[in-house]
Amino acid sequence: MSAGDPTLPFARRGLILILSSPSGAGKTTLTRLLAQRPELNLRLSISATTRLRRASEVDKVHYFFMERDDFVAQRDRGEFLEWAEVHGNLYGTPRRPVEQSLAAGHDMIFDVDWQGTLQVVEKLPDDAVTVFILPPSMAELKARLERRAEDAPAVIAGRLAAARDEIARWSTYQYVLLNRDLDETFETLLAILRAERQKRERQVGLAPFVEQLLVEQI
Numbered sequence: 001m002s003a004g005d006p007t008l009p010f011a012r013r014g015l016i017l018i019l020s021s022p023s024g025a026g027k028t029t030l031t032r033l034l035a036q037r038p039e040l041n042l043r044l045s046i047s048a049t050t051r052l053r054r055a056s057e058v059d060k061v062h063y064f065f066m067e068r069d070d071f072v073a074q075r076d077r078g079e080f081l082e083w084a085e086v087h088g089n090l091y092g093t094p095r096r097p098v099e100q101s102l103a104a105g106h107d108m109i110f111d112v113d114w115q116g117t118l119q120v121v122e123k124l125p126d127d128a129v130t131v132f133i134l135p136p137s138m139a140e141l142k143a144r145l146e147r148r149a150e151d152a153p154a155v156i157a158g159r160l161a162a163a164r165d166e167i168a169r170w171s172t173y174q175y176v177l178l179n180r181d182l183d184e185t186f187e188t189l190l191a192i193l194r195a196e197r198q199k200r201e202r203q204v205g206l207a208p209f210v211e212q213l214l215v216e217q218i
């Protein structure tokens, strides 16, 4: 059984596709597009956060919305694979679903900031595939946050003020995508996922399959 293609006759270890960007560059949109493709067989990691829920968001679907005390208690019990303070709120990736998904050979998508990415790469260096999404310009980044119209003007201003520091982290990522045309960026992301799935080291069942292939009588 394989994570990406259940029809393949050999096993593959699951990977974690990590998307990071400054706020508004498009990673949530791309993440959701990936999750909407059942044939990709991807599991979306649902983060916990202390941020207020946006009007378009559903608790336990887009985030586990939590009080700060509860978040800190869970964090101190070691229940997050990674966590960070971002834009004044706490965010964390619940550990258990990740361990279960990887053990079952499923691929996951993470939408986490650069601090979380560093922690995941340190803990799971062989499984993490890191992608940084750049906006075409700072003006377009601002326009996207304003068009999204989900955050108060002061929140948008704070996120724009943080954007330069976040963009400065681009060079620590394996892949960097310039998100101009959404369809093009999505196609590139799909190409990265497909190529990463083919990495020899991930295809743990490949050696016995090849051995069998070599002794097969024609």
Ligand SMILES: Nc1ncnc2c1ncn2[C@@H]1O[C@H](COP(=O)(O)OP(=O)(O)OP(=O)(O)O)[C@@H](O)[C@H]1O
Pocket: 021, 022, 023, 024, 025, 026, 027, 028, 029, 030, 144, 145, 147, 148, 179, 180, 181, 182, 183, 185
């Ligand atoms: N290539 C694109 N061209 C135009 N608009 C886009 C593009 N990609 C995303 N958007 C729009 O930009 C807005 C911000 O996108 P999105 O919410 O995905 O950003 P984000 O990086 O996840 O931000 P945050 O970190 O705040 O969650 C959305 O309204 C989305 O529809």
Ligand SMILES: Nc1nc2c(ncn2[C@@H]2O[C@H](COP(=O)(O)O)[C@@H](O)[C@H]2O)c(=O)[nH]1
Pocket: 019, 020, 021, 022, 023, 047, 048, 051, 082, 083, 084, 086, 087, 091, 092, 093, 111, 112, 113, 114, 115, 116, 117
């Ligand atoms: N380190 C983590 N960062 C996370 C996680 N979930 C989301 N994020 C990042 O927070 C900001 C803001 O997100 P928003 O939904 O409030 O706009 C963004 O950079 C996300 O990538 C997480 O679990 N860990």
